[in-house]
Amino acid sequence: MSERGSLSRFRLRRALDNLSSKEGRGTELISLYVPPDRQISDVTNNLRQEYGTASNIKSTTTRKHVQDAIVKVIQRLKLFKQPPPNGLIIFCGAVPRGPPGSEVMEIYSIIPPEPISTYLYRCDSRFHTDILENMLREEESYGIILVDTSGATLGVLRGRRLEIVREITSGIPGKHRAGGQSARRFERLREMGVNAFFGRVSEYADEIFLHLDDLKGILLGGPGPTKHEFQDKNKMHYTLKKQILVTLDTAYIGEQGVKEIVERSSETIRRVRYIEEKELVQSFLYELGHDTGMSVYGYDEVLNSLDQGVVKILLLSEGLDAKGVDLSCSVCGKQSTRTLFGPDLLKFEENLNKEICTECGSTSLSLTQERDLLDILADLAEEKGIDVEVISTETEEGSMLLRSFGGIAAVLHFASR
Ligand SMILES: [Zn+2]
Structure with a gap:
C-alpha cells in the first residue's frame, strides 16, 4: 500500500482541516517542522532557547501556555532518536473549548508525505499548516x-x-x-x-x-x-x-x-481521480451485478470478509458517518465496543447513563474511546496488507457507494460463500 494512496491523502487532509480550524486565545500555538537531516538534540536546544525567550511574554496565561507547549514538544521529541526519513512535524498548543480558562493542551505529530527541506519553529495564534497543504497538492x-x-x-x-x-x-x-531538389527526395x-x-x-x-x-x-x-x-x-x-x-x-x-x-487541462486533471474512483466502484458493481459472490457491502459483511482475509480492495466512502466506541463498566470492569451510525451516536452519548452492562446489569458504562469507523476498518485492512481506497462523493458512483451500500464495500479475491 503506497504512502501516496487515497487513504493517507484522506487522513492528512482531514488532519489538516482539523488543525487549521483551531485558534489560540493568544499567540500561543506552536508549529515545528524538523527536516530529516536535523539532529533531535539541536532541535531540543533550540526549543530550550525559545522557552527562555517566552519568559518575556507579558500576558501570564499566554506565557504559561507557550512554555507548557514547548515542554510538551520536547517530551514528544524524546520519543525519536532521529527524525523519520521525511522529517517530522509537531503541532502543539492550548486550544480553547469555550470561555477563557477552558483551554486544553493538544499535541499532534505528523510524518509528512514528502521530505521537509527547511527547519521551522513558529508560535502564532494558528497552526502553520501551509507547507503540508502544499505537499498534499503536490503529490500527483x-x-x-x-x-x-x-x-x-x-x-x-x-x-x-x-x-x-x-x-x-x-x-x-x-x-x-x-532549388533543384526533387519533391520525392525532399x-x-x-x-x-x-x-x-x-x-x-x-x-x-x-x-x-x-x-x-x-x-x-x-x-x-x-x-x-x-x-x-x-x-x-x-x-x-x-x-x-x-x-x-x-x-x-x-x-x-x-x-x-x-x-x-x-x-x-485543469478540468481533465481534476477528472483523473474521479475516473479512478468511478472505476473502483464500477469494479465492485460489476461483481455484484454478475452475482459472482466476489463482492460484499455493509459493515458486518465487510468486517467478516476482512477477518477471513479474502478482501482484495476495500472501498470506503469519505461520507461514511459512523463511529466505533469503546465502553468500560466501572462496576465489573467489562470492556466492550459498539458501532454507531450517524445520528445514533449522539443519541447513544446522551443516553449513556441508561445503557445496561451486559455482564453485571449495572448502568455505569463510560466511553473510553471513540474513533471513526473508516479508520477502524482501514487499519484492519492495512494490517493485512489489503488495498484501501477512500472514495469521494463527487461522482455518481461515489454517492451511490454511500447511499446504497452504506459507504462500505469490498471486492474479494474469490467468492467467500
Ligand atoms: Zn458491568
Whole structure:
C-alpha cells in the first residue's frame, strides 16, 4: 500500500482541516517542522532557547501556555532518536473549548508525505499548516510534451509546480525545398528528420516520465498537426503511450505553451481521480451485478470478509458517518465496543447513563474511546496488507457507494460463500 494512496491523502487532509480550524486565545500555538537531516538534540536546544525567550511574554496565561507547549514538544521529541526519513512535524498548543480558562493542551505529530527541506519553529495564534497543504497538492504529477516542426518541450507538473525539464530543436528540414531538389527526395529527407526527432523526444520522455513516482498522465500539445503525428508515431515506452490523457492545440511550444496546456487541462486533471474512483466502484458493481459472490457491502459483511482475509480492495466512502466506541463498566470492569451510525451516536452519548452492562446489569458504562469507523476498518485492512481506497462523493458512483451500500464495500479475491 503506497504512502501516496487515497487513504493517507484522506487522513492528512482531514488532519489538516482539523488543525487549521483551531485558534489560540493568544499567540500561543506552536508549529515545528524538523527536516530529516536535523539532529533531535539541536532541535531540543533550540526549543530550550525559545522557552527562555517566552519568559518575556507579558500576558501570564499566554506565557504559561507557550512554555507548557514547548515542554510538551520536547517530551514528544524524546520519543525519536532521529527524525523519520521525511522529517517530522509537531503541532502543539492550548486550544480553547469555550470561555477563557477552558483551554486544553493538544499535541499532534505528523510524518509528512514528502521530505521537509527547511527547519521551522513558529508560535502564532494558528497552526502553520501551509507547507503540508502544499505537499498534499503536490503529490500527483503529470508529464507535458509539446511538439511542433521546430522542436519540443518536455515538462513536469507536480501539484501546482511547473518545471520545464528539456527543450530540444527538431532538426526537421524547413517546409520549402531547396532549388533543384526533387519533391520525392525532399519528402524522404523530411520523413527521416521527423522520425529521428520523434525518436529523440520519445527517449527523453521515457527518461523523464518513467521513473516519476505518481505519474497520473501525459498532456500532449503544440501548434499544428505535429502533435497528432507524434501521438501515432512516437516510440515511448508502451505504458507512457497509454497515459496520454489529452491532445490539445496550443499557440506555442516552450514555456508559454506549457502554461497554456496546464491551464486548459485543469478540468481533465481534476477528472483523473474521479475516473479512478468511478472505476473502483464500477469494479465492485460489476461483481455484484454478475452475482459472482466476489463482492460484499455493509459493515458486518465487510468486517467478516476482512477477518477471513479474502478482501482484495476495500472501498470506503469519505461520507461514511459512523463511529466505533469503546465502553468500560466501572462496576465489573467489562470492556466492550459498539458501532454507531450517524445520528445514533449522539443519541447513544446522551443516553449513556441508561445503557445496561451486559455482564453485571449495572448502568455505569463510560466511553473510553471513540474513533471513526473508516479508520477502524482501514487499519484492519492495512494490517493485512489489503488495498484501501477512500472514495469521494463527487461522482455518481461515489454517492451511490454511500447511499446504497452504506459507504462500505469490498471486492474479494474469490467468492467467500
Ligand atoms: Zn458491568
